[in-house]
Amino acid sequence: MVLVLEEGDQMTRDTIARTELPFWFDVIEVPQAGKLRTKPRALNYALEFCSGSIIGVWDAEDAPEADQINRVVQHFDQAHKNVACVQGVLDFYNARTNWISRCFTLEYATWWRVILPGVAHLGLIIPLGGTTLFFRRAALEKLRGWDAHNVTEDADLGVRLARHGYKTDLLPTVTYEEANFRAWPWIKQRSRWLKGFLITWVVHSRAPLRLISDVGIIRFLGVQVLFLATFCQFIFAPLLWSFCLPLFGAAHPVQTTLGADVFYGLFGYFLFAEILNISVAMTAVSGPLHRHLIPWAITLPFYFILGSFAAYKALYEFVVTPFYWDKTEHGVAHKSSPIGSTASPLRPP
Numbered sequence: 001m002v003l004v005l006e007e008g009d010q011m012t013r014d015t016i017a018r019t020e021l022p023f024w025f026d027v028i029e030v031p032q033a034g035k036l037r038t039k040p041r042a043l044n045y046a047l048e049f050c051s052g053s054i055i056g057v058w059d060a061e062d063a064p065e066a067d068q069i070n071r072v073v074q075h076f077d078q079a080h081k082n083v084a085c086v087q088g089v090l091d092f093y094n095a096r097t098n099w100i101s102r103c104f105t106l107e108y109a110t111w112w113r114v115i116l117p118g119v120a121h122l123g124l125i126i127p128l129g130g131t132t133l134f135f136r137r138a139a140l141e142k143l144r145g146w147d148a149h150n151v152t153e154d155a156d157l158g159v160r161l162a163r164h165g166y167k168t169d170l171l172p173t174v175t176y177e178e179a180n181f182r183a184w185p186w187i188k189q190r191s192r193w194l195k196g197f198l199i200t201w202v203v204h205s206r207a208p209l210r211l212i213s214d215v216g217i218i219r220f221l222g223v224q225v226l227f228l229a230t231f232c233q234f235i236f237a238p239l240l241w242s243f244c245l246p247l248f249g250a251a252h253p254v255q256t257t258l259g260a261d262v263f264y265g266l267f268g269y270f271l272f273a274e275i276l277n278i279s280v281a282m283t284a285v286s287g288p289l290h291r292h293l294i295p296w297a298i299t300l301p302f303y304f305i306l307g308s309f310a311a312y313k314a315l316y317e318f319v320v321t322p323f324y325w326d327k328t329e330h331g332v333a334h335k336s337s338p339i340g341s342t343a344s345p346l347r348p349p
Helices: 010-017 039-047 068-078 099-121 137-142 153-163 183-205 208-215 217-235 237-248 253-257 260-284 291-303 305-320
Strands: 002-006 026-030 054-057 083-092 133-136 167-177
Touching: 002 010, 002 039, 026 039, 039 153, 054 068, 054 137, 068 083, 068 133, 068 167, 083 099, 083 137, 083 153, 099 167, 099 183, 099 260, 099 291, 133 137, 153 167, 153 183, 153 208, 153 217, 183 208, 183 217, 183 305, 208 217, 217 237, 217 305, 237 260, 237 305, 253 260, 260 291, 291 305
Parallel strands: 002 026, 083 167
Antiparallel strands: 054 133, 083 133
């Protein structure tokens, strides 16, 4: 097991110094080189110190299920040789902290338990998450690791795996982590993800005919939906919100120029999309672990307003500082949340 930290990360170094690590832990410090300080750069450096034919990635705050490694090894042993990656499921252990953490958990459940399985079922390219990832080392080295300049190196690697003929399998083994439950840190984290999605789309769409040749027309269209449309839905969300203007006595430009029928048709479609999103989220948390979140699903349209602020921040950084990694502070829930509002990361609910 390799624990990776950046040079100059004194807080992590001090934490390691007062922690009794198992003998099978190696601590690797990534030397600073210029201004580029990203997770994929650290992963590429640490890869040289890893042994074994399967390489796994967790984040520092993660609490994986106890049998996760065994299940992953068994899956690779039984899978076809072109299965180069296994992606687990991510969940949160502090869902009850506040409204943002509840909605974040709803969003994660929708993504990991409904949307991604649907993407896999359709045979589309799976945009990987940043943790609970396991690779065949040979395939990872053939692709030369991660793109050190991409702030969503996971999603980019998922596309590159597909372009080289490899397959990613989803495995229902869960890793629990901390939901970002404060508005501004949430926006910063989400802006990095959206910026990375935009970078990934630009990189792989520079030669669209080649991308089609590599993955086929259906998966090419899937890339447009999963990466470009994900970004655009937050950028253009204020235009959809404007359809609520008549509720406050103001006329909408569509209503005055194209007529009431067109306006109410578009408004109905917008309303249907919101109801569908809420229904899918309710389905995603219908199990015993997060059933208490079902009533909160109706508040998701207000939660995703934060996503638009993140998208505009991401667009600005895409132009000005495309490689800047806006780090997320973790461990906050256990320092600032009310007693009983979170579970221990070492003992997921």
